[in-house]
Amino acid sequence: TDEHNLLMKIALFSAIINLILNVWLIQLIGITGAAIATAIAATLNNALCVYFVKKKLGFYPFYLPYYK
Numbered sequence: 317t318d319e320h321n322l323l324m325k326i327a328l329f330s331a332i333i334n335l336i337l338n339v340w341l342i343q344l345i346g347i348t349g350a351a352i353a354t355a356i357a358a359t360l361n362n363a364l365c366v367y368f369v370k371k372k373l374g375f376y377p378f379y380l381p382y383y384k
Contacts, residue, residue, distance in 0.1 A: 322368060330361035 334357035341349025369377045376383075 319368070319372060322372075323365070326361060326364045326368070330357045330364070333357050333360060 334353055337353030337356055338350055341353045343349070345352075366377060369375070
């Protein structure tokens, strides 16, 4: 689909968000903060990928049997 540059930008954005959240949350709540930051960054990465697949290619990349 020739969208590898967009995927690279999404991954870089998610990595930067992960780094910022890790620095902030680890200072506040320790190792639990690292887990929360990583979960937020991974969720953001997946949500952005789903959004751009729907926007650019016109379909959802997962199975929705009852969605019409």
